Amino acid sequence: MKSDFTQLLLDVQNKTNVTVRSVRDVRYLKEEIESTTGRVIGFNTLRRLFGFLESRTPNVTTLNTLSVYLGFSSFSNYQRNHSTYEQWYFQQNLQRIMLENRVGDKEIEFVNNGLVNPQNIIYFGYFVCHFIEKNNQKVLQKIFTEVRFLSLSSTEILKFALVVSVKLNSLTEKRALKLYEGLIPIDNFRNHVPLLYIDYSNLTGRYDKVLDMIGKHNSNPSDHLFVELMKGYGQYYSEKSVELPVVSQPVGFDSMYSVLQGRYFGYQILCSAGLGQEIKSQIEKRCDSIKVSYFLEEIVPALVIKEEFEFLNFLFSNYYEDIFELEVWSSKTTQAIYLIGLAAVNQYKGNYSVAKKNLELVELDRVELGYEKYVTLFYLLISVKLSCSDRKGKSDSKPYEKLKKLSRETGFGAFLTAANNYLQN
Numbered sequence: 001m002k003s004d005f006t007q008l009l010l011d012v013q014n015k016t017n018v019t020v021r022s023v024r025d026v027r028y029l030k031e032e033i034e035s036t037t038g039r040v041i042g043f044n045t046l047r048r049l050f051g052f053l054e055s056r057t058p059n060v061t062t063l064n065t066l067s068v069y070l071g072f073s074s075f076s077n078y079q080r081n082h083s084t085y086e087q088w089y090f091q092q093n094l095q096r097i098m099l100e101n102r103v104g105d106k107e108i109e110f111v112n113n114g115l116v117n118p119q120n121i122i123y124f125g126y127f128v129c130h131f132i133e134k135n136n137q138k139v140l141q142k143i144f145t146e147v148r149f150l151s152l153s154s155t156e157i158l159k160f161a162l163v164v165s166v167k168l169n170s171l172t173e174k175r176a177l178k179l180y181e182g183l184i185p186i187d188n189f190r191n192h193v194p195l196l197y198i199d200y201s202n203l204t205g206r207y208d209k210v211l212d213m214i215g216k217h218n219s220n221p222s223d224h225l226f227v228e229l230m231k232g233y234g235q236y237y238s239e240k241s242v243e244l245p246v247v248s249q250p251v252g253f254d255s256m257y258s259v260l261q262g263r264y265f266g267y268q269i270l271c272s273a274g275l276g277q278e279i280k281s282q283i284e285k286r287c288d289s290i291k292v293s294y295f296l297e298e299i300v301p302a303l304v305i306k307e308e309f310e311f312l313n314f315l316f317s318n319y320y321e322d323i324f325e326l327e328v329w330s331s332k333t334t335q336a337i338y339l340i341g342l343a344a345v346n347q348y349k350g351n352y353s354v355a356k357k358n359l360e361l362v363e364l365d366r367v368e369l370g371y372e373k374y375v376t377l378f379y380l381l382i383s384v385k386l387s388c389s390d391r392k393g394k395s396d397s398k399p400y401e402k403l404k405k406l407s408r409e410t411g412f413g414a415f416l417t418a419a420n421n422y423l424q425n
Contacts, residue, residue, distance in 0.1 A: 005058065008067065008070075008078065009050070011070055012033075014117075015069070015070060015118075016028075016029060016032055026050060026052065030043055033066070036069055037065060037069050041062065041065050045058065045062055060075060063075035070116050071112075071115075071116035086117070087117065087123070090114040090120045090123065093114075094114075097110075098130045101134070101139075105146075108142070108146045108147060111124065111127075111147055112146075112147060115147070118152050118153065121152055122159050122163060125159065125160040125163030126163060128143060128163075128167075132168060132179065135175070135179070137179065137182045137183075140183060140189075141182065141183065141186065145186055145188065149192055158196055160192065161192055161196040161197035162370070165194070165197040166369060168180070168193075169202065177206060177210070180210050184217050190214060190217065194210050194211075195226065198230070200370055200373065200374035201370065201374070201410060203230065203234040204234055204238045204240075204410065204412070205411070211227045211231055212227075215227045221250040221252055221256075222250075222257070225250050225253075225260065225264065226260060226263070228247045229264060231245075232244055232245055232267050232271075233263075233266075233267065233270070236267075237412040237414045237415070238412060238413060238414070239413045239414055239417065244267075244271045247264065247268075249264065258290045258295045259294045259297055259298070261290070262294065262299050263297075265283055265286075265298075265299050265302075266298035267298075269303060272306075275306070275308045280311055284314075287315070287318075287322075292319050292322035292323055292325070293323055293334060294334075296315065296323060297337060300338060301340075301378055303315075303341070304344045304381070304382070305414065305415075305418060307418075309344065309345055309349075312341060312344065312345050313345045313348075313349070323338050324338060332363060332366040332367060332368075333368045333371050336362045337375060339358050339361050339362045340358070340359070340375070340382055342355075343355040343358035344385075347385050347389055350389075352386060352389060355382070356386060359382065359383065364376055373406060373410050374410070376406060377412060377415045380399050380402050380406065380415070381403060384419045384422065385419075388422070403419055
């Protein structure tokens with residue numbers, strides 16, 4: 001049992017992303033295990049397990065609690081299914097299931113055990129893509145009804161959402177929407193694919209139709225707000241409506257995810273003829289109490305397109321370190337957005353060389369696929385302005401031509417209008 005017991009401790013540390021080196025780490029681990037499992041585990045018990053007190057063989061209750069934390073029903077279940085946890089074994093058996101083209105209760109249990117290891121999520125995404133390609137609606141419905149995603153972090157599930165969404169986008173629109181129609185009523189699919197992978201590239205096309213489906217099948221206030229806002233964003237950037245629909249804060253708005261709150265204020269900025277003091281005050285107030293790097297993700301682009309550079313400068317001057325706080329792989333997208341926003345401020349202030357350096361740091365090839373074209377349009381818009389503003393250099397028509405092409409491709413005419421307005425002035 002010693003080998004299994006040692007591996008169990010390694011797996012627990014892998015899940016928390018914390019290597020236990022101090023008593024402080026042990027205390028954190030205790031809190032994490034108890035909050036996740038709803039079970040009590042002794043502080044001294046954990047100290048013995050990790051060598052801070054004299055070692056002794058742990059009892060079954062302790063081993064069960066640690067196993068439950070990992071997503072298994074018991075220690076014996078962990079021992080029987082641990083090989084499923086390993087990436088190569090998991091991938092190999094998913095291949096076998098795909099060859100058999102059948103997913104029953106036994107296969108679902110295998111997948112659930114394998115997803116206790118977050119590193120298996122991407123291959124599981126390709127597994128789902130196999131059944132999308134086969135147009136096997138029945139198997140897909142079973143997968144999304146019975147597979148557990150709870151043990152995975154949002155950043156890991158975002159990778160899954162990207163893989164699945166890209167596959168759906170590779171299908172004809174008619175075929176893709178038929179699959180969406182059958183799967184969107186299922187919470188697991190709706191929450192972990194179309195609501196997580198925001199597809200700006202298709203916001204004026206099929207993703208707009210997917211949003212309509214989400215609106216019909218969900219009574220969650222935050223998801224309804226998301227749908228309203230995204231459809232409003234689509235109307236603004238595509239210039240389909242002179243008067244944008246009014247979107248109000250729903251009950252419980254202040255407890256909603258910071259990105260969604262920021263998306264709401266970004267939309268209010270787009271709707272406004274001029275940025276009023278009330279909106280600025282509300283944004284500033286939240287910046288003092290919320291995770292700024294998430295909250296400003298849609299506010300900064302809205303300020304750029306509306307040319308509200310004074311307030312944009314205020315945000316960067318007062319919250320610079322919080323804005324550029326990076327934690328996970330997906331932060332490359334927000335980093336690109338904020339660097340473009342900073343370039344816009346420096347262009348406005350006449351600091352052209354600094355603005356160019358800001359843009360040089362933008363890694364467009366590392367932006368999430370759903371945001372890539374959207375972020376690139378902002379990048380090109382500021383590039384156009386810089387090309388025309390810096391009279392010391394020769395005007396470059398390439399950014400404008402690229403912007404014009406991408407604006408037409410995405411249907412986001414607002415960027416071409418903004419560039420033309422600037423060139424005319």
